[in-house]
Amino acid sequence: MNDRAESRSTHLVRLQSTTFNLDNVSLLGSLGRRVLAKKLDLHEAKGLIKRISQRSPRYGLVFAYLSYILSCLGIAYMFRAGWHEMLVGTMVATIAFGMSLIPQLGQAFPAASTVVGTMLVYMVHQLVWRLQIFTTIISGVIIFVPGLNLAMGMVEVAKGHVVSGTARFVYATTSTLLSLLSLLLVRFAIAATDWEHEMAS
Amino acid sequence: MQRLIGSTKWPVELQIAYGIILGSSLSSFIWEIDWTPVTPEPFSKVYFPLFTTMAALAFCIDLHVSPKHYPIALTTSFIGAVGSMWGIPLLGVNAGSLLTAFAIAVVSNLYARYVPPYVSLVGLIPGILLLVPGAMGIRAFFTLSLIDPTSGVAITLGVLLIAIQLAVAVVLGNAVVPLRGITGSNSTNYDSRLRVGIHEIDSPQTGIAALFRFRWRTPRSSDTLAAMLRQQHSEEEEEERLRNTPASIKTE
Numbered sequence: 001m002n003d004r005a006e007s008r009s010t011h012l013v014r015l016q017s018t019t020f021n022l023d024n025v026s027l028l029g030s031l032g033r034r035v036l037a038k039k040l041d042l043h044e045a046k047g048l049i050k051r052i053s054q055r056s057p058r059y060g061l062v063f064a065y066l067s068y069i070l071s072c073l074g075i076a077y078m079f080r081a082g083w084h085e086m087l088v089g090t091m092v093a094t095i096a097f098g099m100s101l102i103p104q105l106g107q108a109f110p111a112a113s114t115v116v117g118t119m120l121v122y123m124v125h126q127l128v129w130r131l132q133i134f135t136t137i138i139s140g141v142i143i144f145v146p147g148l149n150l151a152m153g154m155v156e157v158a159k160g161h162v163v164s165g166t167a168r169f170v171y172a173t174t175s176t177l178l179s180l181l182s183l184l185l186v187r188f189a190i191a192a193t194d195w196e197h198e199m200a201s
Numbered sequence: 202m203q204r205l206i207g208s209t210k211w212p213v214e215l216q217i218a219y220g221i222i223l224g225s226s227l228s229s230f231i232w233e234i235d236w237t238p239v240t241p242e243p244f245s246k247v248y249f250p251l252f253t254t255m256a257a258l259a260f261c262i263d264l265h266v267s268p269k270h271y272p273i274a275l276t277t278s279f280i281g282a283v284g285s286m287w288g289i290p291l292l293g294v295n296a297g298s299l300l301t302a303f304a305i306a307v308v309s310n311l312y313a314r315y316v317p318p319y320v321s322l323v324g325l326i327p328g329i330l331l332l333v334p335g336a337m338g339i340r341a342f343f344t345l346s347l348i349d350p351t352s353g354v355a356i357t358l359g360v361l362l363i364a365i366q367l368a369v370a371v372v373l374g375n376a377v378v379p380l381r382g383i384t385g386s387n388s389t390n391y392d393s394r395l396r397v398g399i400h401e402i403d404s405p406q407t408g409i410a411a412l413f414r415f416r417w418r419t420p421r422s423s424d425t426l427a428a429m430l431r432q433q434h435s436e437e438e439e440e441e442r443l444r445n446t447p448a449s450i451k452t453e
Contacts, residue, residue, distance in 0.1 A: 020322075021265040022266045025323070026320050047433045064262065067262035069259075070256065074255040075256060078331070080243040082241030110220065111219055111220045114216065115223050117224070122229075126232045126233075132240075137224075138217075143263060151364040
């Protein structure tokens with residue numbers, strides 16, 4: 001990651017996950033400046049990078065839950081949803097947050113929580129209020145959606161940070177292509193069911 | 202079980218698309234789903250600032266933004282929301298995304314030029330988050346798998362196009378307001394690090410305190426780094442001392 005437009009070198013910081021921790025990014029930016037200004041040697045910088053990556057998150061679980069709910073309400077409003085959709089979306093977000101705490105689900109918790117959330121939305125749609133199904137589900141799980149990698153990869157490549165930008169962009173593109181191939185296979189598998197035509201209508 | 206499902210990292214868009222498909226499939230076995238379209242009555246535009254602030258705060262927490270950077274993160278999120286709500290419908294997806302992202306990049310770079318630690322990402326990412334077509338990607342997968350492959354591929358290419366627009370906008374923003382060079386950091390006297398106490402480093406919390414963790418105190422990046430460096434030096438000295446200690450004394 002390099003924040004200088006006129007830099008002659010690329011500095012690669014490999015994040016442990018695809019999520020962005022801007023608190024640590026600020027620290028890393030500050031650290032990089034000191035290394036480039038020769039105010040800090042590489043040995044010290046290496047140790048500090050390790051310490052920065054080991055910092056505990058700035059916000060605890062209560063605030064994490066708050067972010068699920070607030071993002072659901074904000075995005076539902078952007079999608080021009082009604083208050084029924086918002087209410088059910090917050091329920092889906094609560095389920096998603098709860099399931100993200102189950103360690104046995106590993107990396108698959110977005111899929112698991114979307115399945116349960118979708119069934120909840122359909123249940124409310126059938127028994128309580130008629131809802132905009134897709135908007136309600138997406139509002140609830142929007143916090144999982146990592147659309148940022150593709151755009152940030154392109155931004156980095158365009159700014160000249162070829163190494164880090166290419167890595168991010170290729171990862172995002174490969175994920176997208178794999179997803180498309182997998183979905184085409186699923187489409188072949190379910191093509192014969194009537195349910196597909198019901199969904200299409 | 203964990204080894205089975207946790208060892209492979211699936212793309213999250215795909216997980217969500219599969220989740221919707223599987224959930225819909227299971228629900229259609231249980232209930233006779235009514236598929237007629239629903240048009241909800243949306244909230245008034247008066248509530249726009251309220252819900253935008255909610256979304257921006259959620260992004261700040263999710264992206265671990267330090268409270269001292271909240272003003273710029275909220276500002277750029279608000280610009281992104283205005284562009285998403287009015288700019289894109291008015292100017293079209295391409296021009297709307299481009300102009301909004303350009304405005305966000307300019308504001309972020311202006312902030313990064315004058316406010317330490319001179320990092321523009323703290324403003325840029327919360328701002329363009331509302332323009333990034335993540336939900337559009339899921340809709341593309343959903344359409345591709347269930348409704349019409351041609352439309353799905355078209356939406357996927359649209360996602361790629363918007364990503365390109367955002368990249369172009371950020372590059373244009375950098376051209377109009379260049380980021381600060383390395384000389385900017387010289388104003389900070391780094392030798393002041395010896396005066397910084399060890400308390401500036403994040404102390405581990407457990408139990409209820411960890412649940413409600415919120416680090417209000419936001420020392421300057423230079424102070425935090427200096428404190429970390431000081432701790433690192435003391436640990437290295439301790440290791441060196443132990444290494445030089447004779448084995449006979451260690452066993453005692």
